[in-house]
Amino acid sequence: xxxxxxxxxxxxxxxxxxxxxxxxxxxxxxxxxxxxxxxxxxxxxxxxxxxxxxxxxxxxxxxxxxxxxxxxxxxxxxxxxxxxxxxxxxxxxxxxxxxxxxxxxxxxxxxxxxxxxxxxxxxxxxxxxxxxxxxxxxxxxxxxxxxxxxxxxxxxxxxxxxxxxxxxxxxxxxxxxxxxxxxxxxxxxxxxxxxxxxxxxxxxxxxxxxxxxxxxxxxxxxxxxxxxxxxxxxxxxxxxxxxxxxxxxxxxxxxxxxxxxxxxxxxxxxxxxxxxxxxxxxxxxxxxxxxxxxxxxxxxxxxxxxxxxxxxxxxxxxxxxxxxxxxxxxxxxxxxxxxxxxxxxxxxxxxxxxxxxxxxxxxxxxxxxxxxxxxxxxxxxxxxxxxxxxxxxxxxxxxxxxxxxxxxxxxxxxxxxxxxxxxxxxxxxxxxxxxxxxxxxxxxxxxxxxxxxxxxxxxxxxxxxxxxxxxxxxxxxxxxxxxxxxxxxxxxxxxx
Amino acid sequence: xxxxxxxxxxxxxxxxxxxxxxxxxxxxxxxxxxxxxxxxxxxxxxxxxxxxxxxxxxxxxxxxxxxxxxxxxxxxxxxxxxxxxxxxxxxxxxxxxxxxxxxxxxxxxxxxxxxxxxxxxxxxxxxxxxxxxxxxxxxxxxxxxxxxxxxxxxxxxxxxxxxxxxxxxxxxxxxxxxxxxxxxxxxxxxxxxxxxxxxxxxxxxxxxxxxxxxxxxxxxxxxxxxxxxxxxxxxxxxxxxxxxxxxxxxxxxxxxxxxxxxxxxxxxxxxxxxxxxxxxxxxxxxxxxxxxxxxxxxxxxxxxxxxxxxxxxxxxxxxxxxxxxxxxxxxxxxxxxxxxxxxxxxxxxxxxxxxxxxxxxxxxxxxxxxxxxxxxxxxxxxxxxxxxxxxxxxxxxxxxxxxxxxxxxxxxxxxxxxxxxxxxxxxxxxxxxxxxxxxxxxxxxxxxxxxxxxxxxxxxxxxxxxxxxxx
Numbered sequence: 001x002x003x004x005x006x007x008x009x010x011x012x013x014x015x016x017x018x019x020x021x022x023x024x025x026x027x028x029x030x031x032x033x034x035x036x037x038x039x040x041x042x043x044x045x046x047x048x049x050x051x052x053x054x055x056x057x058x059x060x061x062x063x064x065x066x067x068x069x070x071x072x073x074x075x076x077x078x079x080x081x082x083x084x085x086x087x088x089x090x091x092x093x094x095x096x097x098x099x100x101x102x103x104x105x106x107x108x109x110x111x112x113x114x115x116x117x118x119x120x121x122x123x124x125x126x127x128x129x130x131x132x133x134x135x136x137x138x139x140x141x142x143x144x145x146x147x148x149x150x151x152x153x154x155x156x157x158x159x160x161x162x163x164x165x166x167x168x169x170x171x172x173x174x175x176x177x178x179x180x181x182x183x184x185x186x187x188x189x190x191x192x193x194x195x196x197x198x199x200x201x202x203x204x205x206x207x208x209x210x211x212x213x214x215x216x217x218x219x220x221x222x223x224x225x226x227x228x229x230x231x232x233x234x235x236x237x238x239x240x241x242x243x244x245x246x247x248x249x250x251x252x253x254x255x256x257x258x259x260x261x262x263x264x265x266x267x268x269x270x271x272x273x274x275x276x277x278x279x280x281x282x283x284x285x286x287x288x289x290x291x292x293x294x295x296x297x298x299x300x301x302x303x304x305x306x307x308x309x310x311x312x313x314x315x316x317x318x319x320x321x322x323x324x325x326x327x328x329x330x331x332x333x334x335x336x337x338x339x340x341x342x343x344x345x346x347x348x349x350x351x352x353x354x355x356x357x358x359x360x361x362x363x364x365x366x367x368x369x370x371x372x373x374x375x376x377x378x379x380x381x382x383x384x385x386x387x388x389x390x391x392x393x394x395x396x397x398x399x400x401x402x403x404x405x406x407x408x409x410x411x412x413x414x415x416x417x418x419x420x421x422x423x424x425x426x427x428x429x430x431x432x433x434x435x436x437x438x439x440x441x442x443x444x445x446x447x448x449x450x451x452x453x454x455x456x457x458x459x460x461x462x463x464x465x466x467x468x469x470x471x472x473x474x475x476x477x478x479x480x481x482x483x484x485x486x487x488x489x490x491x492x493x494x495x496x
Numbered sequence: 497x498x499x500x501x502x503x504x505x506x507x508x509x510x511x512x513x514x515x516x517x518x519x520x521x522x523x524x525x526x527x528x529x530x531x532x533x534x535x536x537x538x539x540x541x542x543x544x545x546x547x548x549x550x551x552x553x554x555x556x557x558x559x560x561x562x563x564x565x566x567x568x569x570x571x572x573x574x575x576x577x578x579x580x581x582x583x584x585x586x587x588x589x590x591x592x593x594x595x596x597x598x599x600x601x602x603x604x605x606x607x608x609x610x611x612x613x614x615x616x617x618x619x620x621x622x623x624x625x626x627x628x629x630x631x632x633x634x635x636x637x638x639x640x641x642x643x644x645x646x647x648x649x650x651x652x653x654x655x656x657x658x659x660x661x662x663x664x665x666x667x668x669x670x671x672x673x674x675x676x677x678x679x680x681x682x683x684x685x686x687x688x689x690x691x692x693x694x695x696x697x698x699x700x701x702x703x704x705x706x707x708x709x710x711x712x713x714x715x716x717x718x719x720x721x722x723x724x725x726x727x728x729x730x731x732x733x734x735x736x737x738x739x740x741x742x743x744x745x746x747x748x749x750x751x752x753x754x755x756x757x758x759x760x761x762x763x764x765x766x767x768x769x770x771x772x773x774x775x776x777x778x779x780x781x782x783x784x785x786x787x788x789x790x791x792x793x794x795x796x797x798x799x800x801x802x803x804x805x806x807x808x809x810x811x812x813x814x815x816x817x818x819x820x821x822x823x824x825x826x827x828x829x830x831x832x833x834x835x836x837x838x839x840x841x842x843x844x845x846x847x848x849x850x851x852x853x854x855x856x857x858x859x860x861x862x863x864x865x866x867x868x869x870x871x872x873x874x875x876x877x878x879x880x881x882x883x884x885x886x887x888x889x890x891x892x893x894x895x896x897x898x899x900x901x902x903x904x905x906x907x908x909x910x911x912x913x914x915x916x917x918x919x920x921x922x923x924x925x926x927x928x929x930x931x932x933x934x935x936x937x938x939x940x941x942x943x944x945x946x947x948x949x950x951x952x953x954x955x956x957x958x959x960x961x962x963x964x965x966x967x
Contacts (some may be wrong), residue, residue: 010582011578034558035534036558036578037557037558037575038529038575038581039558039578040554040555040579041534041558042538044538045533045534045536045538047535063503067511067594068509068511068629068633069510069511069539072543073510073542073543074539075506075507075889077542092503092505093503093507094502094503094504095507096630097631098628098630101630108502112502116503131533131595132594134564135599162533162595163560163561165560165561379582384710400538400542400545400551403545403552404710407551407709409706409708448708449706449708
């Protein structure tokens with residue numbers, strides 16, 4: 001039975017999802033269920049899960065089958081970068097209207113696919129289904145199957161009806177779509193060591209700070225999913241001997257499938273923070289069992305750490321002892337952030353995720369110190385209460401949480417789609433440290449909640465007089481006369 | 497791209513429910529609950545937070561598969577209950593999404609049941625607004641919500657019927673919080689501080705001062721007593737002329753309140769029109785303050801005319817905002833070569849054409865509505881404007897064409913200050929004109945810089961000469 005906490009004021013139904021870590025009490029946090037209606041969850045829907053996981057495929061046409069809103073709100077919001085085509089940043093929708101809802105949208109979808117093939121000539125089309133498609137019963141699979149035969153490129157359905165589960169189910173839908181592509185082309189092998197980078201979305205160009213490290217170690221990176229991936233590279237993913245999974249919430253499902261289907265094992269890694277990058281490189285070298293590779297890895301780790309350490313140390317001296325709150329979409333990022341904060345001398349006091357699973361929370365609970373609050377599927381009021389109660393100095397989360405933190409006078413760091421600097425790799429960690437330095441140490445926070453000092457107000461006059469009396473008994477200063485000028489007399493001065 | 501018939505590429509519109517949310521955000525102590533899947537409310541919160549840079553809370557009934565099959569009544573009731581427990585709003589707007597509409601949930605009935613089951617009295621008002629996402633756009637969602645709000649409040653409070661001699665002012669399209677503040681200043685000064693009722697009022701709710709306190713529901717918004725009092729007013733002004741302002745029509749038809757619809761006061765002449773109407777309705781001369789402001793605007797127009805005259809611009813966005821900006825451009829001798837409204841409205845094209853004929857009859861202008869950005873892109877390539885004026889979503893086209901984009905309207909998610917953008921009134925026109933002119937000057941500077949060689953007198957002194965100066 002989880003510890004029912006009164007850590008923060010919330011609905012009774014939400015209490016099992018919030019836990020205060022205490023010694024000798026290993027509570028089990030409730031998680032992995034649909035959000036409570038009216039609780040103001042920060043989560044999105046199945047479609048959103050599929051969209052964030054799949055959308056970075058750069059040269060694909062991502063066609064949203066549904067009314068316009070779903071495409072409108074997700075147009076180019078991912079922050080992923082491409083080294084080649086930018087088709088994925090265009091928003092495509094069948095823009096279903098009332099008549100399509102009544103008579104079905106299959107025909108419109110087919111014609112839409114034909115039209116897009118002709119206009120954009122993409123290597124693949126992903127067709128996302130939205131809530132309404134699941135209700136009116138459009139047979140997406142049949143339409144896509146027919147289209148594939150007709151147009152000669154894979155047209156892949158992404159079964160992401162918004163209401164059919166949670167964001168995690170959307171990740172699975174995206175993985176299923178990727179499975180249709182993997183193994184359809186033969187990879188060009190250039191090295192005896194080959195990996196895929198899974199669960200990295202190349203936000204702000206993250207992958208470009210990571211891939212070169214592996215290449216230096218003599219490894220061929222066949223594809224990265226899905227950041228900066230092309231349909232072509234995904235098709236050849238089965239040529240790898242190892243899958244490195246970073247965002248485990250979204251891509252473990254695919255990694256497991258590749259293990260079963262192609263016998264490719266996977267390792268969970270992170271490219272964030274000095275310790276975790278080192279672990280990632282060593283794990284990979286260890287896997288391939290090459291001493292030469294391990295030596296290069298050690299060389300990289302030493303050189304790069306030494307390179308960034310002076311500045312990191314300088315920044316750490318300014319961040320030491322500050323407290324952090326983490327609220328992330330997935331657990332993998334939350335976990336690696338705990339270490340990252342530690343490396344910068346900061347303590348985590350709140351940690352939560354939208355989609356964490358039982359094992360994730362166990363691991364999180366193991367990693368954080370007593371007194372830390374762990375929360376699943378939090379909402380704004382809970383987060384606000386926790387930020388105040390736990391005295392957080394900084395929050396790291398996404399856009400929706402940003403302004404909540406600001407209103408409370410708490411600094412904020414975006415570790416989601418909206419950031420424009422890399423946080424992965426060695427230079428990425430330096431960027432992260434610099435951003436925290438800016439966020440925490442800007443002078444603006446001291447003005448939040450401040451008042452104009454020294455101004456006259458009705459209330460302050462009485463206070464002032466009382467203060468005067470006490471002051472007078474202690475010490476009489478020349479300034480006293482100045483303060484005694486009655487503001488009323490000033491108002492009575494003749495007005496021209 | 498070439499001819500498309502089936503696919504919408506880069507949409508100019510959002511769906512109806514977000515319009516409803518924007519309207520309710522201008523009502524005191526109110527919240528919106530969307531009846532649909534969890535994603536809808538989250539996406540809209542994200543979209544609005546990007547623009548207004550404020551926390552935006554929107555409830556969701558979090559419909560699941562079970563709810564979709566057996567009806568969402570249970571979810572909606574639970575959502576309402578929890579929303580009340582946590583936020584305790586006096587007004588709750590319930591808007592539908594495509595999912596709720598398609599499974600055929602009757603939200604009015606569910607809400608009535610809820611009110612009865614929970615014993616909710618007059619102290620709380622729940623307003624259903626059906627806004628299926630597959631119909632129309634965010635603009636119609638806004639109008640529908642404002643109408644529903646007025647209807648509910650004027651019905652609920654049917655006892656008080658005392659003529660209040662006030663003026664109703666009802667918006668039919670979203671404007672910025674700063675614009676709302678400017679409007680209120682104009683009405684305060686001409687009609688009198690307590691002599692008008694502005695609906696909706698997002699001046700505080702979407703742009704709250706930073707105090708270090710977080711309010712569950714942002715303070716501000718049109719007060720409930722004011723909305724209930726709208727039926728006792730002497731007259732109504734609808735702001736926005738391209739759409740039917742349903743709330744205005746309702747007030748006129750039900751309570752015999754004479755009304756007139758006026759354009760959003762953007763640019764000199766539209767502001768003149770609104771101020772003249774206010775002055776006539778209230779029987780008050782236009783205060784000196786505005787006469788002076790107007791004079792300064794004309795001064796600004798004279799200062800700018802050489803730079804802006806003939807500049808080819810493409811203006812796009814929501815219909816009433818675009819119409820106002822078209823008017824401003826024409827008055828300043830610019831050449832609005834392409835004018836595009838995001839959604840279809842009954843009188844946009846006609847009003848835009850009329851304005852062109854009034855000011856610059858020989859102006860060759862293309863007017864489009866209800867198109868996506870891909871179509872707009874084609875039109876831009878054909879018309880070759882020198883500048884775009886519209887929301888952030890035009891940035892791709894501006895970049896490709898290598899022309900400046902003056903950000904205006906909704907959404908602006910890639911620059912700060914959208915909530916503080918002032919476009920309305922003489923002051924707004926001045927700000928806008930200065931921005932346009934300075935952007936042109938900036939471009940000219942860059943072009944000139946490329947032609948200039950460094951004048952000899954500006955060649956920096958050599959390092960040694962600095963040292964000698966020191967010595």
